[in-house]
């Protein structure tokens with residue numbers, strides 16, 4: 230029973246009720262019941278309405294990388310409660326809960342692998358862990374991934390999914406915006422490409438640092454991407470926000486991202502792009 | 514209160530040993546070194562007469578937040594008037610517009626030619642509204658990037674005075690890429706080959722403050738605050754109640770002494786008794802002295818050392834443990 234619950238929590242979206250057994254997931258957008266096995270073969274995109282369901286980090290790796298190519302780098306760096314942060318709950322308790330839920334020390338998974346044979350270093354944020362918030366561990370692991378890519382001469386792909394910087398580490402979280410930038414500059418000095426893939430949602434300190442200084446910025450269809458959250462903006466301007474505001478397509482039309490790419494086409498897109506940017510020759 | 518000299522010397526030696534070991538073995542010992550460094554900084558600060566006097570009826574964190582917002586607290590331009598003999602404000606980002614919330618230009622800071630970047634809140638209601646209380650739009654950050662380009666080109670040290678509750682959370686700001694503009698400003702400042710000294714002179718709210726906050730030396734006034742989120746913002750998230758801001762201020766550890774302890778700032782600049790607003794002249798003298806001292810120190814460094822030293826400073830910030 231405990232094990233069953235554990236697995237259920239790891240599924241991408243909430244499961245249906247009694248009439249919707251664990252084999253099915255309901256599309257959060259069109260409410261269609263989707264057979265989990267079909268969903269997996271369709272990169273967790275609703276076959277009816279095209280909605281891109283949120284993925285946890287492990288699912289993202291599966292969707293992006295060649296099967297069996299992933300070697301994990303992250304995992305040794307563990308969060309700590311440097312501020313003894315206490316609100317309605319202590320920070321260590323929050324961490325413990327998120328760690329149990331996701332099986333990770335923090336909201337990040339990094340490693341190496343290949344996309345259609347093109348070697349990459351990959352960092353994936355895990356929204357399931359505390360809303361993908363960026364604290365010291367996320368900053369450090371992203372920095373190390375960038376430095377690993379620089380050392381080993383591979384391109385870097387970072388998949389973002391984050392509500393922003395983590396409140397419980399206060400100014401230390403804020404400094405991760407600078408730390409990640411420093412490491413990405415090390416990669417840039419090597420002339421190696423960095424591509425960010427912005428997924429739903431990407432906001433706050435992540436949008437205002439490493440996510441948007443990529444050489445090429447790709448967004449997933451329908452993803453919410455912005456600096457300030459829609460609710461905060463609404464409070465400021467005291468009027469309702471236009472349809473599609475801060476969505477991937479809105480950003481494309483405002484010139485802020487290079488492309489909006491369907492998840493089922495991302496592997497081809499990235500392999501081609503990275504191959505060109507690293508001047509990989511292929512036999513004609 | 515004087516720090517026990519022996520302890521400080523011991524700690525400094527320990528930090529040096531660890532740094533040498535890390536370099537020699539290629540091991541990452543940041544987790545061990547960072548807290549020691551913070552302790553060294555704290556002990557050094559306690560010895561340094563330029564620091565505020567030891568605790569004696571110190572204000573609470575929330576009281577300091579209120580002092581940072583006190584009516585009549587000197588704004589960035591007040592410091593410029595006290596400390597600079599020349600200031601040529603340069604306008605516009607060459608892309609969209611000119612942001613009155615983030616201004617700057619070349620100036621002579623206590624005799625030293627510098628490039629100023631200023632978050633300017635406004636002094637009266639009319640100018641406060643015009644300047645959006647120091648909350649910049651993307652064009653403000655893009656202007657900052659342009660001015661930093663000039664500083665790099667002409668070898669002018671950058672002095673950045675931080676005073677904002679955060680970047681402006683507006684609809685148009687989002688359309689024009691607020692996050693993109695902040696990220697570019699951070700990157701530009703980190704890559705500068707000239708000295709950069711930052712002072713948080715009031716409020717240091719989130720990424721909007723960090724955008725011009727990533728220098729070689731980051732200083733903060735005694736009653737200024739600097740945090741990932743405002744106390745009100747944190748209270749709204751935690752308790753769904755902005756009036757719990759005093760509690761959030763405690764949890765966030767956002768005061769100058771807190772930041773010194775965390776190793777996020779190099780120095781706390783003392784304020785006149787009761788706060789900078791009670792004696793702006795004296796407050797300005799202290800800011801001027803501290804900035805000029807750090808500028809002189811940095812101006813002796815090579816362009817490469819300035820850039821790599823700054824990068825190393827931010828590369829090591831953070832708190833984590835490591836399993837083997």
Ligand SMILES: [Zn+2]
Pocket residue numbers: 256257258259260261275276277278279280
């Ligand atoms: Zn659907």
